[in-house]
Amino acid sequence: MSGSFLLRGGRVVDPSTGTDETADVLIRDGRIEAVGAGLSGDAEVVDCSGLVVAPGFVDLHTHVREPGREDEETIATASAAAAAGGFTAICAMPNTDPVADNAAIVEKVWALGREAGLVDVIPAGALSKGQRGEKMADIGEMVRSQARVRLFTDDGHGVQNALFARRAMEYLVAFDGIYAEHCEDEALAAGGQMHEGERSAALGLRGIPAEAEELMAARDIALARLTGCRLHLLHISTAGTVELVRRAKAEGVAVTCEATPHHFSLTDAALDEYDPNAKVNPPLRSESDRAAIVAGLVDGTIDAIATDHAPHALEEKDVEFQYAPPGLVGLETALGLALTHLVAPGHLSLLALVDRLSTTPARILGLEGQGRLSVEATANVVVFDPNATWTVDPQALSSRSKNTPFGGRTLTGRVVHTFYRGRPTVTDGAVKAGVMV
Ligand SMILES: [Zn+2]
Numbered sequence: 001m002s003g004s005f006l007l008r009g010g011r012v013v014d015p016s017t018g019t020d021e022t023a024d025v026l027i028r029d030g031r032i033e034a035v036g037a038g039l040s041g042d043a044e045v046v047d048c049s050g051l052v053v054a055p056g057f058v059d060l061h062t063h064v065r066e067p068g069r070e071d072e073e074t075i076a077t078a079s080a081a082a083a084a085g086g087f088t089a090i091c092a093m094p095n096t097d098p099v100a101d102n103a104a105i106v107e108k109v110w111a112l113g114r115e116a117g118l119v120d121v122i123p124a125g126a127l128s129k130g131q132r133g134e135k136m137a138d139i140g141e142m143v144r145s146q147a148r149v150r151l152f153t154d155d156g157h158g159v160q161n162a163l164f165a166r167r168a169m170e171y172l173v174a175f176d177g178i179y180a181e182h183c184e185d186e187a188l189a190a191g192g193q194m195h196e197g198e199r200s201a202a203l204g205l206r207g208i209p210a211e212a213e214e215l216m217a218a219r220d221i222a223l224a225r226l227t228g229c230r231l232h233l234l235h236i237s238t239a240g241t242v243e244l245v246r247r248a249k250a251e252g253v254a255v256t257c258e259a260t261p262h263h264f265s266l267t268d269a270a271l272d273e274y275d276p277n278a279k280v281n282p283p284l285r286s287e288s289d290r291a292a293i294v295a296g297l298v299d300g301t302i303d304a305i306a307t308d309h310a311p312h313a314l315e316e317k318d319v320e321f322q323y324a325p326p327g328l329v330g331l332e333t334a335l336g337l338a339l340t341h342l343v344a345p346g347h348l349s350l351l352a353l354v355d356r357l358s359t360t361p362a363r364i365l366g367l368e369g370q371g372r373l374s375v376e377a378t379a380n381v382v383v384f385d386p387n388a389t390w391t392v393d394p395q396a397l398s399s400r401s402k403n404t405p406f407g408g409r410t411l412t413g414r415v416v417h418t419f420y421r422g423r424p425t426v427t428d429g430a431v432k433a434g435v436m437v
């Protein structure tokens with residue numbers, strides 16, 4: 001059984017009700033039984049004084065690498081990394097090997113997530129067979145599967161063909177599915193190693209212009225307007241894309257979007273030493289783009305913070321910059337980066353931060369009883385110390401891969417406890433023993 005826990009005296013932050021006050025939270029049988037002052041009951045007491053108690057985080061964008069690249073990450077190790085980062089649900093991107101483009105694969109991913117038992121692993125399905133952008137994937141079958149897929153994407157690639165994008169959106173409307181795009185015009189981005197600008201010129205690396213993202217974002221917004229399909233733009237990175245989404249929302253288009261911690265905390269200056277761990281796709285952009293991402297998170301144009309956790313084996317990253325694959329591991333540094341770069345400088349309140357990390361992504365995915373701490377909600381809870389400082393040690397990460405550009409960096413804010421469906425998955429900062437990692 002999951003047991004009973006009384007989280008005593010923490011700062012309870014629940015964006016679903018606008019709550020930000022000192023209170024106790026009683027967890028029993030996998031649910032929130034009560035929230036209030038001076039609670040008692042037959043339960044294990046967890047002292048939360050000085051700590052924040054919030055609904056567990058929901059990552060809209062995790063690459064779990066299983067099936068296919070279990071040497072880089074498995075669903076069990078991704079789940080452990082997620083729990084360590086305060087997450088209780090992750091959306092698994094479908095660019096595995098084989099691609100998750102049919103019911104059998106998404107059900108396997110879903111079942112492996114259940115087996116690991118640390119977070120909800122919610123499979124996303126591919127839009128196209130093999131993510132080749134030609135034939136439609138088995139979308140209906142994936143929706144009706146046990147995994148009940150609702151977010152579809154060819155992430156890793158953008159859908160290059162506008163007619164295919166339109167057809168996929170038209171099809172998804174019938175299932176209330178979400179069309180999620182990795183916005184990248186491959187012809188414009190071809191051969192690009194980093195953001196196109198003064199720095200790429202100085203470093204002698206081929207650039208990826210902001211327009212490679214913005215053209216596809218604009219196209220998809222137009223197609224969402226045409227079809228009525230729900231559109232989600234993954235990892236947006238440029239000031240122009242933020243403005244496109246802002247205008248589309250004002251107009252009533254059903255569009256949501258996310259930004260990553262690396263895009264609000266780093267710029268292309270991180271490439272000055274040719275660090276392959278700072279090579280990501282979309283690339284780290286200019287300071288004005290970074291500032292626009294922060295502004296988008298502040299005014300809610302950007303709905304969610306998502307990690308784009310992308311594990312890579314050491315031997316693949318430890319090569320000349322131009323040969324390194326893009327991506328970094330992000331689950332375990334997301335909270336620290338957000339507290340350090342968004343909350344500490346006064347851009348976001350804690351309430352707004354928890355909204356972007358939990359409440360709104362849970363709503364986008366339609367996760368009932370998640371992203372909230374109300375009575376009867378699922379007892380997915382993160383307890384974190386907003387003031388603790390720690391230094392990122394890549395070797396200490398729970399993720400099987402260690403590709404982070406944040407190694408050696410000191411961050412403020414750390415997860416202390418995570419509860420998943422009423423069970424502790426992280427206690428005093430350590431992922432529950434006995435988990436296969
Ligand atoms: Zn992507």
Ligand SMILES: [Zn+2]
Nearest residue numbers: 093155156308
């Ligand atoms: Zn991705």
